[in-house]
Amino acid sequence: MTEEQADVIIKELEMLRKLRIMELFEKGYSQAQLAQVLGVSQPTISRMVPRVSPRKS
Numbered sequence: 001m002t003e004e005q006a007d008v009i010i011k012e013l014e015m016l017r018k019l020r021i022m023e024l025f026e027k028g029y030s031q032a033q034l035a036q037v038l039g040v041s042q043p044t045i046s047r048m049v050p051r052v053s054p055r056k057s
Helices: 003-026 031-038 042-052
Strands: none
Touching (some): 003 031
16 A cells, blocks of 8 residues: 555545534534443534534534
């Protein structure tokens, strides 16, 4: 595997994680619950949720 291929895979995995966060957030999961499910800290979720949340019109 080339470094370029590895970079593409990493970017795809990051996008999948963000999509999963959005899905669970929309189902009403709290940040603490999201952190537990995804195996990360709550501050990590706090930093990610605003970036993945759909903008309200």
